[in-house]
Amino acid sequence: MPAIQEMDDTLIDVRISVLLRTGMILSAIVIFIGGALFLLHHGRSIPDYRVFHGIQAPLNNVSGIVQEALHGHDLGIIQFGLLLLIATPVARVLFSVIAFWMERDYLYVAISGIVLVILLYSLFVHRA
Amino acid sequence: MNSAEFTAILGAGALLAGFLGALTGLGGGVVIVPLLTLAFGVDIRYAIGASLVSVIATSSGSAAAYVKEGFSNIRIGMFLEIATTIGAICGAFLATKTSAAAIAIIFGLVLLYSAAMSNRKRSDAHLQRGPDPIASALRMNGSYPVGDEKQHYLVRRVPLGFGIMFGAGTLSGLLGIGSGAVKVLAMDEAMQIPFKVSTTTSNFMIGVTAAASAGVYLSRGYIDPGLAMPVTLGVLAGSLLGARFLVQAKTHALRIIFAIVIAFLGIEMIYNGFTGRL
Numbered sequence: 001m002p003a004i005q006e007m008d009d010t011l012i013d014v015r016i017s018v019l020l021r022t023g024m025i026l027s028a029i030v031i032f033i034g035g036a037l038f039l040l041h042h043g044r045s046i047p048d049y050r051v052f053h054g055i056q057a058p059l060n061n062v063s064g065i066v067q068e069a070l071h072g073h074d075l076g077i078i079q080f081g082l083l084l085l086i087a088t089p090v091a092r093v094l095f096s097v098i099a100f101w102m103e104r105d106y107l108y109v110a111i112s113g114i115v116l117v118i119l120l121y122s123l124f125v126h127r128a
Numbered sequence: 129m130n131s132a133e134f135t136a137i138l139g140a141g142a143l144l145a146g147f148l149g150a151l152t153g154l155g156g157g158v159v160i161v162p163l164l165t166l167a168f169g170v171d172i173r174y175a176i177g178a179s180l181v182s183v184i185a186t187s188s189g190s191a192a193a194y195v196k197e198g199f200s201n202i203r204i205g206m207f208l209e210i211a212t213t214i215g216a217i218c219g220a221f222l223a224t225k226t227s228a229a230a231i232a233i234i235f236g237l238v239l240l241y242s243a244a245m246s247n248r249k250r251s252d253a254h255l256q257r258g259p260d261p262i263a264s265a266l267r268m269n270g271s272y273p274v275g276d277e278k279q280h281y282l283v284r285r286v287p288l289g290f291g292i293m294f295g296a297g298t299l300s301g302l303l304g305i306g307s308g309a310v311k312v313l314a315m316d317e318a319m320q321i322p323f324k325v326s327t328t329t330s331n332f333m334i335g336v337t338a339a340a341s342a343g344v345y346l347s348r349g350y351i352d353p354g355l356a357m358p359v360t361l362g363v364l365a366g367s368l369l370g371a372r373f374l375v376q377a378k379t380h381a382l383r384i385i386f387a388i389v390i391a392f393l394g395i396e397m398i399y400n401g402f403t404g405r406l
Contacts, residue, residue, distance in 0.1 A: 003366065009202055010198065011234075012202065013195045013196060013198060013200070013202065014195075014196055016191075016192075016195050016202065017191075017192045017195045017196035018192075019190040020189075020191055020192040020195070020335075021188075021189075021192040023188055024185060024188040024189050024192065026362070028185070028360075028361060028364060029297055031357055032361060033369035034353070034357065035357040035358070035361065037133065038131075038353070038354065038357070039132050040167075041132050041134060043130060043131050043132035043219060044130045044131070044132065045130060045131050046129070046130055046131070047129070047131050047134045047166070047354060047355075049164075049169075049170040049171055049174050049352065049355055050169050050170070050171060051171060051203075052171040052257045053349070054149035054173075054174045054175060054306060054348060054349025054350070055350075055351060055352055055353075056349060056377070059353065060347055060348075060349050060351075061346065061347060062346075075354070078353035078354075078356070078357045079351070079353045082181050082351060082353065082360065085181055085185055085188070085360065086181065086184060086339050086342045086343075086346075087182050088184070088188050088335065088341075089187070089188065089336040089338075089339045090247070090336075090339055092336070093206075093209075093336060096202065096206060098151070100345075101202075105267075106202060106266070107266070107267070108206060111206050111207050111210065112206050113204065114210050115209045115210055115213055115336065118210070118213040118214060118217065118261070118340060119213060119336070119339055119340055119343075119344075122216075122217050122220075122340045122341070122342070122343030122344060123339075123342070123343040123346075124341075124343075126293055
């Protein structure tokens with residue numbers, strides 16, 4: 001059997017693991033805080049999800065959500081936590097680009113770079 | 129029912145879904161949408177929005193463990209994510225153009241498929257013919273730990289796997305699920321990657337795939353904070369608990385029961401789709 005090139009990605013693996021866990025825990029804490037505030041303020045309101053109205057601005061875009069969270073609004077804080085959750089895999093891809101660059105594996109710099117561009121397009125460029 | 133009660137009951141349901149999903153390896157995401165629509169009467173668009181973010185949470189949680197243990201192949205994952213993320217954006221746009229009834233029917237079919245796939249035999253006795261030129265060029269061949277040894281494997285039929293992954297991404301974006309069952313099909317059957325590697329790599333990819341459609345969902349107002357909060361926290365807590373119990377639990381019987389539940393929910397979704405109740 002011919003020698004097959006096999007890559008050792010142990011160090012990248014460990015760092016990705018730490019990154020994913022940190023993102024998950026951080027976002028869960030933010031969502032929990034926002035949720036507690038929301039129930040404190042609106043716990044007795046009657047929820048209605050039967051008819052779709054769609055979440056309106058500012059809670060449907062990145063900059064609006066950040067603004068709302070900075071003002072300490074409960075729904076804004078939950079939505080910011082959800083954004084952190086969505087950002088965690090994006091950060092993982094960004095980290096992969098850098099890690100492959102440091103390994104001088106330019107083929108995988110390009111591959112991770114393509115995935116990163118697709119993700120950033122989805123989050124920032126496109127508008128409904 | 130007020131918001132506090134709604135949050136508590138939904139959180140408990142999501143916790144159970146995440147727990148069973150992790151124990152059986154089927155993922156909690158697939159039952160979240162039927163739970164929300166059939167039991168709580170939530171509009172399917174809010175349901176898939178909440179489900180999608182909960183899927184990202186469980187993927188990050190479980191991938192963190194698997195990646196460190198060295199089972200996931202991050203190169204295979206990264207390359208195939210090109211297909212799943214493009215598919216996911218297409219799927220999310222399709223979701224905004226598809227009627228709720230049609231989404232319910234497609235969802236039901238995917239549930240039936242997932243239930244059927246969950247009890248099939250798994251064999252790692254793949255035919256090994258020499259290395260595949262495309263897989264070698266992409267440096268995908270790898271190894272995973274078996275005790276103290278390293279088990280080496282070769283990857284095959286990369287274009288076919290890539291194509292199926294595009295389909296998996298589209299379903300994920302359309303239905304707000306991880307579509308792990310389709311991802312495993314691409315890697316197990318098409319690319320002949322060993323089961324341990326394919327399931328853990330699939331898990332690793334689910335978060336990135338879902339993040340790609342999350343942008344579209346967010347701007348279309350599918351992600352409701354009041355609904356996503358109990359669903360995400362519940363599924364996340366349940367799946368972390370489930371992973372802890374996984375070592376001791378006898379999962380075979382549980383897997384069959386959960387598959388039957390999923391099949392039943394699938395039929396229910398299809399029925400409600402056709403009668404226009406969803």
